[in-house]
Amino acid sequence: MPIKKKITNTSIKALTVEQGRLNDTEISGFHARISPKGAIKYYFYYRVNGKQRNYFIGSADSLTPAQARDLVKEKAGLVASGVDIQESRHEAKKAEMRKSLTLGRFLSEHYKDYLISMNPKRASQAYSCIANSFTHLLDKPLDEVKAWDIQQWITERRKLGRAPSTIEYCVNRLRAAFNRAVEWEFIDSHNLSSVKLIKQDNTRIRYLSKEEEQRLLDSIQNRNQSIRASDRTKKPLMFVDFLEPLVITAMNTGMRKGELQTLRWEYVSFPNRYLTIRSENAKSKKTRTIPLNDTVLNLLESWRAQNSDADYVFVANNQPVEFFQYQWQSLLKEAGIENFRIHDLRHHFASKLVMAGVDLNIVRELLGHADLKMTLRYAHLAPEHKAAAVNLIG
Known part of the structure; x- marks a missing residue:
C-alpha cells in the first residue's frame, strides 16, 4: 500500500516491499519504488500534452534522497517550460546509438536476420554483395554514409572494368538496406536515391562465334x-x-x-x-x-x-x-x-x-x-x- 511522506534517508530506509511506493509530500510526482527484492529507485511522475510520463531519476544505491530531490526540481522546471523530458532522454539515447551504429554493425546485428526471414535462398548473396563490396564503409556510422561515397565507389568499379549490371545490383542492395534502416528508425533519412547509376544497353546481345x-x-x-x-x-x-x-x-x-x-x-x-x-x-x-x-x-x-x-x-x-x-x-x-x-x-x-x-x-x-x-x-x-x-x- 503506497504511503505519503517526505522522501528522506529515514523514510527511504523504512520503506517496505509491502508498501511498494513512497510519494513525496513536497514535490508533486516525486516518488520512490521498492522492488520485490528490496531495490529502491526514484521516479518523477508528470503530464505533458495530456500524456502521463513516469521519468526514471536514479537508484537509491547511487543517489541520496537530497540528490534525487535536486534532480527532480531541475526536471520539474523543464517540464514547466514545456519540455517532455522523457522524450528528450529517448532522443538523446537514440542519437548516441546512431553515433555508434556503423554500417557493419547494422548489417550483421539487424539486417542479416531480416534478409533471411524474407528470402532465405537469396539472403546470403544479397548480404555478401553489400559486405564484400563496401568494406571501406563498414566502420562508418550509418548516418554518415552519403551518396558521394557510393558515387566514388561506382567510379572505381568502372575503372576496374566491372559490369554495370553488377554495380547496379550491389548499389540497389545497399539502398534497400538503408530504406529498412529508415523504416526501423535507426536513421532519419538517407540520400542514396540520388546516386547516378550507369545506363545499360539492354539491347546488347553478345554471343560466341x-x-x-x-x-x-x-x-x-x-x-x-x-x-x-x-x-x-x-x-x-x-x-x-x-x-x-x-x-x-x-x-x-x-x-x-x-x-x-x-x-x-x-x-x-x-x-x-x-x-x-x-x-x-x-x-x-x-x-x-x-x-x-x-x-x-x-x-x-x-x-x-x-x-x-x-x-x-x-x-x-x-x-x-x-x-x-x-x-x-x-x-x-x-x-x-x-x-x-x-x-x-x-x-x-x-x-x-x-x-x-x-x-x-x-x-x-x-x-x-x-x-x-x-x-x-x-x-x-x-x-x-x-x-x-x-x-x-x-
Missing part, C-alpha cells in the same frame, strides 16, 4: 587437366568441380544465373528429359520447363552420380554455388574471350536457336520471357527468314 565457343570448351578441359595435375593424391573424378557442368548447362538451356544457382535435383526429370524452373526462382515468377538435349542430359547424369548427396545441382563443398566470378574470368582469359558475361551464355543459347530457324515464340517460351518484345532482340539473327517472307509475294 563458333571459334570462341570451341576455345571456351578447350579452356574448360585445359583447366580440368591443370587442376588434376596439381593434386594427384585425389581420386580422379569426371568433373574437378561445378564449373564445367554449370557452363555447359547454361550454354544448352539458356538459364539465368539465379536459376542455375537455385536449381535442385528434384526439379530435373531424367526419364522425361527436361528440367523445371520453379516460379519462385524465375524472374517472370512463372514456372517453365526446358527440354534437355543429349549433351546436357548426359553431363547432368554424370554430375549427379558424382554428387549423389547434394540437394542442389551446382554445389561446392555440398553447398549451393554463390560466387564464381574469379573462375569464370580465368576461363575467359585462358580462352582469349573478351566482353562476355555469364549471362551472355543465355544470349548465346537464344542466338543459336534463332540462327537455326527456331520460331521466336518457341525461343520466348524457352527463355521465360513474359512477352515477345524481349525475344525480338534476336530477330535480326535470322535475315534469311525475312528474305523468304518477302519472296512469297515476289
Whole structure:
C-alpha cells in the first residue's frame, strides 16, 4: 500500500516491499519504488500534452534522497517550460546509438536476420554483395554514409572494368538496406536515391562465334587437366568441380544465373528429359520447363552420380554455388574471350536457336520471357527468314 511522506534517508530506509511506493509530500510526482527484492529507485511522475510520463531519476544505491530531490526540481522546471523530458532522454539515447551504429554493425546485428526471414535462398548473396563490396564503409556510422561515397565507389568499379549490371545490383542492395534502416528508425533519412547509376544497353546481345565457343570448351578441359595435375593424391573424378557442368548447362538451356544457382535435383526429370524452373526462382515468377538435349542430359547424369548427396545441382563443398566470378574470368582469359558475361551464355543459347530457324515464340517460351518484345532482340539473327517472307509475294 503506497504511503505519503517526505522522501528522506529515514523514510527511504523504512520503506517496505509491502508498501511498494513512497510519494513525496513536497514535490508533486516525486516518488520512490521498492522492488520485490528490496531495490529502491526514484521516479518523477508528470503530464505533458495530456500524456502521463513516469521519468526514471536514479537508484537509491547511487543517489541520496537530497540528490534525487535536486534532480527532480531541475526536471520539474523543464517540464514547466514545456519540455517532455522523457522524450528528450529517448532522443538523446537514440542519437548516441546512431553515433555508434556503423554500417557493419547494422548489417550483421539487424539486417542479416531480416534478409533471411524474407528470402532465405537469396539472403546470403544479397548480404555478401553489400559486405564484400563496401568494406571501406563498414566502420562508418550509418548516418554518415552519403551518396558521394557510393558515387566514388561506382567510379572505381568502372575503372576496374566491372559490369554495370553488377554495380547496379550491389548499389540497389545497399539502398534497400538503408530504406529498412529508415523504416526501423535507426536513421532519419538517407540520400542514396540520388546516386547516378550507369545506363545499360539492354539491347546488347553478345554471343560466341563458333571459334570462341570451341576455345571456351578447350579452356574448360585445359583447366580440368591443370587442376588434376596439381593434386594427384585425389581420386580422379569426371568433373574437378561445378564449373564445367554449370557452363555447359547454361550454354544448352539458356538459364539465368539465379536459376542455375537455385536449381535442385528434384526439379530435373531424367526419364522425361527436361528440367523445371520453379516460379519462385524465375524472374517472370512463372514456372517453365526446358527440354534437355543429349549433351546436357548426359553431363547432368554424370554430375549427379558424382554428387549423389547434394540437394542442389551446382554445389561446392555440398553447398549451393554463390560466387564464381574469379573462375569464370580465368576461363575467359585462358580462352582469349573478351566482353562476355555469364549471362551472355543465355544470349548465346537464344542466338543459336534463332540462327537455326527456331520460331521466336518457341525461343520466348524457352527463355521465360513474359512477352515477345524481349525475344525480338534476336530477330535480326535470322535475315534469311525475312528474305523468304518477302519472296512469297515476289
